[in-house]
Amino acid sequence: MRMGTNLPKVGSYNRAVVLEAIQVSDGISRVQIAKHAGLTAQTVSVIVRKLLEEGLVVEDGSLPSSGGKPRTILRVDPAAGYAVGIHFDPGEISYVLADLAGQPVTVLHTDVRPGLSPEEVIRQMARTARDMLRHAGVPDHKVLGIGLACPGPLDADGVMNFPPRLSGWDQVPIKRLLEEHTGFPVTFDNDAAAAAIGERWAGLARATASFAYLYLGTGIGGGLFLDNQIYRGRSLNAAEFGHITVMPDGPDCYCGNRGCVEAICCPSAIEAAVRTRLAEGAGSMLAAGPGNGPEKDPGADPAGGPGGPDHAAICAAAAEGDPLAREVIDMVAARLADAAVSIVNMLDIDLLVLGGPAMHKVGHIYHQVIAEAVASRPLARRLHQVHVETSPIAADAAAIGAASLVFHATYAPRLGTLLTS
């Protein structure tokens, strides 16, 4: 049964609406907020006075107005609060210290040393987060919390649940342990949902009501905002775009399904496809040997394939026009495009954002193929154009998003909080 609402909820909801209006704008006046949010000038005034007193918002110059006196511009004060975002990936841990405007102050990457126990890894995360805050001179009372982005499913208490590619981590209460070792509250989500929240708080999707984020990392995931709300699903497992079936007789996926986007398009699947084609005798610069690319690959499977070129080398070769590498990347792009069209036909969104570390070197190919498909194939394309954009922070999207988790949880207007419980 659904929930009713009451007055105190209305007050805090409207406060969050006003703060979000200020955060997503590049400077906005009280009059503009009232107009866009459908609130009275008086309601907006009272809320803004409180936000100024609390130091969350600052007045910053003024706008000329048509007639009347100039209007004061309001902005979120970036220095009013900070969060550390941690993206825990099987191969690497990324850290971002972000200010309240969602901008990164410091970015750090560390390897996951093999052989460490989960608790030792978590202790190392806590130490690194504390070090970042100290070096940046951020005092504890300005820290709103730690945001943690992990690969796929966590339960509602922040316990890891069969994490793919992380053996030994099943049932680890990572949220509780990280809280104990840092002393700060921890907000968590999967990496793809965190990336989506990052785009909403401070990135491409600030002003977009409904968008999907297609996240290409070690695995493939997604995040969804529908009608201005993050949509998590009934068990917090919505937007698993990597497990859309795109080939009825396609390869088995670790998830139990087959022909999944992830089983065809993730870095380890790309490596396997190239190995197969090389074994068939296809000509390629990759045939020279088990070339590990010159640079570290942010999207590769840390387990590594059984010989053959790795994902970084394949993407670099595709970008340079190697026919075999390009053939495989084009096939992957086509399957991603099929999934993108299905997402648009099911969800009728405004924007599809592409991001994640596995976009490195080949993001422009994926973008072109997916954008063409989304422009020409959805049922409602004549009524409604869907934009496709590549996140400018694709590589660090999950870590920046992880920091945004904290701001979003603290400040974003959520209809759920408007309803009584």
Next chain:
Amino acid sequence: MRMGTNLPKVGSYNRAVVLEAIQVSDGISRVQIAKHAGLTAQTVSVIVRKLLEEGLVVEDGSLPSSGGKPRTILRVDPAAGYAVGIHFDPGEISYVLADLAGQPVTVLHTDVRPGLSPEEVIRQMARTARDMLRHAGVPDHKVLGIGLACPGPLDADGVMNFPPRLSGWDQVPIKRLLEEHTGFPVTFDNDAAAAAIGERWAGLARATASFAYLYLGTGIGGGLFLDNQIYRGRSLNAAEFGHITVMPDGPDCYCGNRGCVEAICCPSAIEAAVRTRLAEGAGSMLAAGPGNGPEKDPGADPAGGPGGPDHAAICAAAAEGDPLAREVIDMVAARLADAAVSIVNMLDIDLLVLGGPAMHKVGHIYHQVIAEAVASRPLARRLHQVHVETSPIAADAAAIGAASLVFHATYAPRLGTLLTS
């Protein structure tokens, strides 16, 4: 930018929450409503008194309570209002007169006579609706309106937009014309969304927060409720489940995409698949001749295939165990199951409802294959079980749903109305 809220909106939202709580229950007390909806006993009391005065709700016996005095049971008064639901399909028009509880009082089907202009067809719809009301003795002031379910995209003003399989109907303002000819307000939606709303108002999904409806008719469509709200998408074209790509190199679809569920699984595609297999010499009771089934086929393409058995005959043969018919229907069921798993992985719902006229005779096969897939393949299956149910009103789901459109639009709590605009 998102909207704030205010006091009058809160009042009408809570009223709708209470009315819905009464409608979806099989009798409920004031205390139960307050508890489930998180409202105070006083708020519920005030709202219920008003609903009783207006005659929308009646007191109907009492429940024993633990200690204290027995609690009065509240129900919606079915006779408090009526709506006529019209499902306009290329082959047939279905009419349902429904009471406020969503139960059908009268059901009627008429053929669409070839050669009539759109305006003549709409005039015939209006006449039939008026006749139904007169025969049932429902006075005009008890009629809340007409609900209209149409195939394919309508724009926000109820003008048909390239309706598939209805040549001559593009740009017909069907809502306005039907209002002129009946004198009642018309609420419209596509057939699949109407079917979903019917299940929510009075069917299988009364108490379900998030569900998807997979509608199998002349075409294949869908409807979505997410977190207790119908989700229509930004251009009112969400839930187009028929246009999920399930075969990368599959057949072209009229929509501009290829390998769509609809292009493989709709009745005319099933007819084409059987023709192809017969031409290849496959043995079947269907090989005898261009057998039109003995009964009218509610799901067939009215244009008819170029010879060969029709959809009704194929489904009847599959139900009787004919190997060729069963082979084709099993292939169709497998592709529907692939789409169903993708829907579950993307939307993390509680329930998938199957319905629509093309379920006739083969619904049990589709149900079994889809339910098995949804139990064994989604990523979050260990965390969250998704139910698969066949609508008991599958054949008339769109017409009954069309009547529910009126009740839903008039009475359902919509978060959209809670936000100012």
